[in-house]
Amino acid sequence: MRSSTSGVGREHGALEPVTDASLSGLRDRAMESASLPAVLLAVDHDRAVIVWANTALARLTGLDADAIVGEPLTVLDPPGAVPVDRAALEERLALEGSVTWRSPGTRADGTSLWLEYTMSVVPSADGVANGDACPGSQDADHVTHRSCFVADVTRQVRECEEQRRSFAVEHDARTTLDTISLVSDLLTDLDYPQVLREIATILERGVVGWAGFFLDDGGLRFAEGINAHSVTTRGAHRIARETGVEMDALGDARAPGASTSLEHAATTFIDPLRDLLDGLITGPISFQLRTDYPVGTVARWLARSVRDKMDVAHDAGETEPFVVVSAVSGRRRVLGILVTSQQDQSSAGLDGATTTLLDLVSRRVGMAIDNVRLYAREHQLAETLQRAMLPEQVEIPGLDVWTFYAPTSEHAQVGGDWYDVLQINDGVAGLVIGDVVGHDIEAAAAMGQLRSVVRSYAFELTSPGTVLERVDQLLVGMRIPRSASLVYATLRQADESSWEIQYSRAGHLPPLLVRDGQVHQLSGAGGALIGFGSRSRATATETLVPGDALIFYTDGLIERRDRSLRDGLAALVEASERVTAMDAAGIGEELLARLADAPEDDVAVVVVRVPDPGADTSASTLSPRSRRWLLPSEPASIGRARHAVLRTCQVWEIRDVANAELVVSELVANAVLHGWGHIALRLFDTGDGLRIEVEDSNPSPPVTTDGHANRMGGYGMQIVERLADWGWRPSGTGKLVWAKVRESGARSARSRT
Template sequence: MVNSHADPMSGGLPAATPSGTPDLHARALAATVVPMGLFESRDAVLTAVWVNEAFERAVGYGLEGAHEREPAIRAELERDPVRAMQLAEALLAARPFTPTFTLGRADGSRFVCQVHLSPVPSDDAHDTPRYWVAAFQDMTEQLSHDAEQAALVEAERRERRSLGLIAQVSDLLMDVDDPHALREIAMVLRHAVVGWAGFFLNDRGLRAADGIDGGPGRGHRGDAFRTATRGPRPDAPDVVQLLLDGERDRPVDLALDAVYACGSASEWLAQHVSAQAQHPTDGQPAPSGGRAVVFPVPGRRRVLGLMAVVPRDEGGLRAIEPAAMTILELTARRVGLVLDNARLYDREHRLAETLQRAMLPEQAEVDGLDVWTYYAPNSENVQVGGDWYDVLQISPDVAGVVIGDVVGHDVEAAAAMGQLRSVVRSYTFDITTPGPVLERVDQLVTGMRIPRSAGLVLSTLTRREQGWRLEWSRAGHLPVLHVRDGVATELRDAGGALIGFGNGVRSTSTLDLVEGDVLVYYTDGLIERRDRGLREGLAALAGVASRITARDAAGIGEELLSRLADHPEDDVAVVVVRVPDPRDHLERARSPRRRRWSLPNEPSSIGRARHAVVRTCQAWEIPDAANAELVVSELVANAVLHGFGHVSLQLYDTGDGLRIEVEDGNPAPPVSTDGHPGRVGGFGMQIVERLADWGWRQSRGGKLVWAKVRPGSLPETGR
């Protein structure tokens, strides 16, 4: 309401005094570009009594319009009692106050306005100020700027969060051998962007996966969709199969409660996602969404699997924010890339190792000599190299032993090793004397242009009336170690250049062996380390060999490995040859009670394993060799019939019995055979249960079945 004493020409302000000063002030307030007004305070309520032209230009109305909108301001204060109390206290105390109001313009729009209120002193200093001057500040631009800055900050925060999540996923994918890597990635996604997440690999059918493995051929079988001829009529297409077939490369919605074709990929995945999402493994509450979003996990040539997520809110794809969608797509792609690389490397490695092991001979049984062989690729880096050995029965009285190393750790090195082995074997049967054999090998290798350098030691052992005679020639390889009566000697004679670099003449050296003599053939992986040079390694080998107490070749080899190759940094190949001593049974050796053999996956390995157990029990003076023979026969038979890959046989003397361990490449549990008469291993695991305590566990390469033979057990009758 306008003051009755105001001068209309001054815009509602009191009339000027004769001096003209108030009139100057009034004209100054009216001329300012800052929207301003004068308010009268009555019972802690402000009423407009004057506004300037800047105010009218800003809002589109004058004093009368301000009066019309005062009830809306009071209503706003009633909804905010804290601000209303602050305003009342400021009016009562006559102190400046800056509240914020939402004002309406004449066109109906609204804007946030900050009002700077200051009391106008009364003529009497003791009176409470009656009038308040107000300056209005439009906060629209400031708020827009603040909102823009806040949006930029939020966008940066989301981007950093996304980068952090991707980095976390990448770190988890660094350890491809972690059996729970995919499960941990799914938990990271669940805690950050979705309600639930899981991975499913496509290995001859879908299967839930916790980690990255070698893929098909490693014993995994998809437990996914099976075809069916009858079932309910589907009301939804098989979108999951379209992803698996590569016909769609973008994420798809999967309704978890829809009816899909019986036996389809979508039906299987919807059932498994529903079951797993409702029973999470991390203890978090399960999401209630009825739709999942399925992302393809792409490889180079095909879709390797799927990543399924359940959004935190209903709506499927629509419920996932763009930033979260980017995170999920990048995660699926990175998992696919790492999975593809891991499987490619695994295939190449298994190909090279299979090629290499196929070229390594079976351990020859040489009449009159105790021979033990061992080969293992680098266990730390899982590489494949060119280390190799060969044991030949050239004639009834002549045996040949070769050990060598081709430079490199790949398929080419393994192939070069195979070529060289075949050449050496062929010429050794034809010529026999080591020096001339290597001369012929030099000539042929030079013409074959084998791309890798190689070194080897070729030796022959000839039976004579007085014992055995050793002949050898070296081509750039480490010397054979000869041990007699606790004295180790390096056989450095008859040395020469690497194969293919000889000058045309290769010498041959000779040594007569006596009973109890030991020959150790080895590659550099047995003795070399980053912290130990070649000379120190040779000295360590001689020191260990001179103190060995074992009375058989296998025991000597095991002690060398336990002392020198517990953590090899390169491939290791070892051949131990011992001339038996009739006095061996008179003294019980204090050697490590462990033996190991690598056997091909074929029925003949069953007989070899039985023979190895019998010989070991005799060397260790362990009774019940017949029971151990039956147990190992059944374990190896199961590995041959139901497993794949090489079979590893290990024997341990536990002090109160014999422990047998058989490992193969199939991670599935042991399978009992049906016991048909005449069938290899026909008595199955029943006889193992009768004679031994046994169990099994997963291993890195498949499964390991163990059995501890009970002392005093009776063998199965009728065997």
Template sequence: MVNTQEPPILPSLPDERSHTRPEQGSADRSDELSDGRPDGLVAIPDAPAVPVLGVDAEVLANALSATLVPMALLDANEPHLVVWVNAAFEALTGYDAAGARARQWDARAQEARDELFGARTELDAGRSTAVSFTLHRHDGTTFPCRVYLSPMSAADGVTHWVAVMQDLTDQISHDREQEEMVEAERREKRSLGLIMQVSDLMMDVNDPATPLSEIAALLRRTVVGWAQFYVNDHGLRTADSLDEARPPSGKGRRHGAPRRPDGGDEPMPRADEMQRLLDGDADRPVELDLATEHPPGSASHWIVREAGRRLEDAATGARSVVVYPVPGRRRVIGVLVVVPRYGAGLDGLEPSTRTVLELTARRVGLVLDNARLYDREHRLAETLQRAMLPQQAEVRGLDVWTYYAPNSENAQVGGDWYDVLQISPDVVGVVIGDVVGHDVEAAAAMGQLRSVVRSYAYDLTRPGPVLQRVDQLVAGLGIPRAAALVLSTLTRSDGRWRLEYSRAGHLPALHARGGVVQQLLGSGGPLIGFGGQDRATDALDLEPGDVLVYYTDGLVERRDRSLRDGLASLTRVVEGVTARDSAGIGEELLSRLADHPEDDVAVVVVRVPEPEDHVAPGRSPRRRRWSLPAEPASVGRARHAVVRTCQAWEMPDAANAELVVSELVANAVMHGFGHVSLQLYDTGDGLRIEVEDGNPAPPVTTDGHPGRVGGFGMRIVERLADWGWRQSSRGKVVWAKVRPGALPPGRDPADD
């Protein structure tokens, strides 16, 4: 039984002490409670009269009863007794004064009594105070309440307490709504921040596998318990590495669907929810129970097995995973598999988390799809362009060096091209041109122009008439890209060479003789296809030792200087060239002008040999470089380049160097990525060969491949040269310094 001396409250709780429940407004309720106090919503007969500006106590009591503010009066000597309440109190709680007194001893009102007891010190001292607690209504509901208590003093001290009540329900609901709005805004900002981070990570598409791993780690740190991407490249696999050249598997490509029980060859039809997701037949996330058995070989079986193994390693204790599709433009590129942080399955993901995961999957799918499309277009354009460029030209009576490299910084493919034609035994054609643009269309237009120019050059020979015919045909073909070019022919007569040339909107070739350089500005005309008139042809007689330099604008054009300044720089470099062969001249140009090109670069250097050509020591940088496509034909070109270089530099053991470069370039073509760079150095005591490719993995010396030919390449290199390798910005560089007389004549290192 609760101690009756404890402080009073204003409870609206069931009475544990009284066996009768006075109903509000009942006609037969008792006028007196067990303690003899009066009951009822009446004036207070025992209360002392309080004159208020001439208003007597009865009028004041009626005014307090009529106010809309819930009020009550408590006996200060026995403060647990409610002696009066107004109508607003009765409307708020459902109790009149008698009902409030009858319910105040309920055990559940202990908190309210404790609050009043704590306030009594202030009230006895004549100071007002306020307390907060939860009150019960007559209908059993509760409401939060703030009670403001003020003492009523008389001559003999405090006689009563005035209690004014404030229902806090609306205020708390408003505060809760404000908190929910703030929390929703916080979640929205967090979601936007995550999507921005995902976008930033996906900016690096050079290696899409890296940002996918980082995005999965970001999701694990912020919104889910575990996350992993899987790509759909001819079957599901972990996104540890991506091959942009491999398209995602298409609709209907099943992952080992189960066979019919009768042994038939046709797959047994079965609805696999994961396969429907991969086929694009479903776009909602799928929940997979890790304990459920799925048909062997199905997509669901593979995901459950793979994700289950990783989750077991991560010790997450997860029982199910949620799978989101990663859609591309036309096909599903992969899936995002997550484990919710709270709860299981889709129910364990908050709405904001679901939004983040859906947007992340869509963003990743769009970027990966763009990367694949760009890579396929780039590979196609590069293949077209490389296929249409001639191999290292070898013409009789002239020293010719050619070079082409796409802009490596932006990995773009353009319409730059060159061509060297042996039109007849005594006539050589040289063409260099540029089609506007860096895409497949530019490469295709370049190929068309190259074929047209080749055909007419063999037929007409003279440059002006050839370009006139090209104008006519291009106008008929409707080639959509503008193009510029220089066409020239070199004709030998009585041991002398004569140059004829015509320009169609292209930069002028350079002619160097005895350190004096001039731009061949004659016979200029509009771009190809815009001629509409006769094309002129200019001529120049060449002397032994003369040099012609043909180039595209990538060699001279920069953002930080004008084209005129670029041409002036090229002229100065050509004037200061010390090399005596075309390859050495070309390498000097590249080393001084093409270290960081902003566009594709094509260069052709033609030199008229002197009767007794030799390389004077110290007059050449003794360094040459070639950019080779990653194709088998590059091996033969590299061997030819090394032999010619050894002859020009008067180096012995050209056969050994040829064999070494053959093995190094073959390895780069077979196992490397992207273009192959070949560089040759004269170290003063031998030839140093460097081959660079995009694969960072080091070369490996093996004992051959069991059951098949090959595998001895690096062992051959070991017998002929000192070699090593180093990392580079593109991948790796494998170098070899050829040792003079490394092998006895006729000895094959593979025989060892």
């Protein structure tokens, strides 16, 4: 059998046997003419130099192959390039016998490119590899040369870099969208007291190193939440500059007259933060947390505050860290700033994507703050106007008066129903209850006009019929768009125990007179709706004796869709006959408990009772052990609350009511001073003490303080703590403060229900 080589040679008739010498020359020519650049390096201890390079390398780099002989492989590196870690390459080469790496290169004309090197160990002539047969593990004494192939990978590197940049842009965009989405979700609950702190935490999760909000609420302060009712004084930082007083976070003077060089500082130092807050520059700005800013400047206060928040220590000789300050802008002015830093605090700025994200976040937060404060201002304005139209009641000496009012609308404190209890003069009281059709804002506006007219004539004229006649005449020209009904009555004290009531009705349901368990409808002196009276109005008269009770009401108390108004009136009469309470508030509570479970219209109720000292102290009642009052937010309500507690404790036979009077005074006083809207007072007999509840529309909780230096006040909740167990809870748009009074005396032996 013949070899394949000789067979091929005979078959083609052109090939000659290849000798070792001719094969060596053939290899040299093949390597020289190969298209892949290659070099051969000679190793001399720790130094490897080029001993041969082929033509392809010369074409790739533009360097003369003979000129680079004797040079190290770094001759292909660009000037100033960071050298490759040769020690690591040598270690890998010794272990694996071959190593590949990439590094930037340069052509002879200065053009940059990326080169990929593949270096291999050339075995020694005897083929001995460190005493064993493991390739690539040859002893340094036997390794004399290395081969290295060079490839141009500029296109691949640039494509990878472009792809990396594309991925980075996509990642930044996704991060921005995710962050904005989370921020938007948080801003849907602006009542959350830590909303700004949560947003800052989101930014700190991979976006920035530290973040914090500072709001300008009459002075710059660190903020974790949004105060919707803050009073903002523009330019508090400017006041500091002009007066020479250093301001703290709330704009309060910290050190009056502390800086005598402030005027000089103001003229030589331009505070970029003050300009940012004043809207003179838009930002963001790079701000260094230096400690040498002039006293009294915003820059000095912010640098100190941020250093404390970031826990940055000042070390001599070290560069002060930088932060980026972005304006938190509302519609018309800057509301505060957002301060951020990146992980490397020595850097003076953030990248473009992060800057864009912070701008979006600060703008969104600014608009949210502006919206919530605008809404709060409008809501407070609406509440102020509504509070001016809320029903009023004065204390009438010699009478027990209880009132109740509840509008149907969830968004308004007033509707079309109203009442007034007026002290016309000594011994004469006026009482009005009325109902304007509808329970919306237009009905409330019509009610306000009508109420003013009735009040005006009530103080001028004495006869109810005459008052309604004058109201009819005036309303003809006022063009009030809603029809209305009302009852106007005057109560005159006839003697020490009896009263006389005169009344006139304008299309309104008859008041009820409850006497000895019997109910009489005061249906006399009826007439057309107010403003439609074409004839003179009549006046009816009744005499009230001790124990009598009058019930005035609007149709919202008795009218339901599933029954007629006549049936509703019959239900009210029946409920009034079953009343067992010996006080006006107790009568009202019983009626509400039986009739006002699901009102479909505004409800107004006034109960007037002539006290009967003899019967009241000996009667045993089964009335509900709860009472409620709706009080206007005014100082006079404090006295009314004390009187209500006193009368209720007498009815419930709770002795020693001094503690209860003090507690209710403090709770109602706090609601008047610090709350807004109407005040709801509720009393409960729990069986082992009196529970007092006071509700207002301010959601901020009460705070126990040590008082205020150099002025009276601030000890209210301390008094409450000494006399009662107390707490609070959110209630609707406001809060409810409760206190259970500790009894200091025993009750009477009379049974309680």
